[in-house]
Amino acid sequence: MADTAPLDERSDRDLLAQHCAGDPDAFGELFRRHKDRMWAVALRTCRDPELAADAVQDGFISAFRRADSFRGDSQVTTWLHRIVVNACLDRIRRIKPTSELPEYDLADRHDHHGSVDVRLDVQEALARIPEGQRMALTLVDMHGMSVAEAAEVLDVAEGTIKSRCARGRSALAELLRDKHGEGYPLPG
Known part of the structure; x- marks a missing residue:
């Protein structure tokens, strides 16, 4: 029926x-x-x-x-x-x-809150880390998926997602520190 x-x-x-x-x-x-x-x-x-x-x-x-x-x-x-x-x-x-980002009007960027610059820097850094780490971070940190859900989506073990996220966050932090120094505000 x-x-x-x-x-x-x-x-x-x-x-x-x-x-x-x-x-x-x-x-x-x-x-x-x-x-x-x-x-x-x-x-x-x-x-x-x-x-x-x-x-x-x-x-x-x-x-x-x-x-x-x-x-x-x-x-x-x-x-x-x-x-x-x-x-x-x-x-x-x-x-x-x-790893190129789309062109942005610099004058327009300066009219926006500093978070726009942070977001662009994070996008640039994300483009530079390995695909597996980028995918894990995108699903877990940006889309709010659980580790288990991300593992299922990417068809890998949960431990792999945890490891990729940890290595990816570390790599992002290092890339952002290299660009801006120790006091750079990481999004959270």
Whole structure:
């Protein structure tokens, strides 16, 4: 028997199951619910809006086609994170790696609070650390995922996430200290 509750009241798991059973609207509701969060993940992962948009599209198409591969041993959002992060990594590997940041109008930068400079410095430093550390830090520190969730998304052990985060934070601190000295305000 089909669920008669409105789409926006159904759980993610129910929507995914209903999509697999042929409901033409169920996956659209999942997309509506999670597209912004997946966009944020992709943008922080790729650091390029165009690349991130392509990766989100790739990720949701993959999730749509492979919905029956969801085993139910995690949250649907964790499953979607993994698919989108993998789509990002696939896109990044296809292009020449770069650590350049987009151009910013310096006059405009000075009109903003100092946190803009801190954020730009952190983005620049993130671009210089190894991909595994960057991905772990992005998921745990920027997206607030638990170590267990990040481990599942990246398909590594929890200890690996802890280690990558610790090494990544240390590397970031060193890069920022090298640039600005000991008193540099690290975001927290």
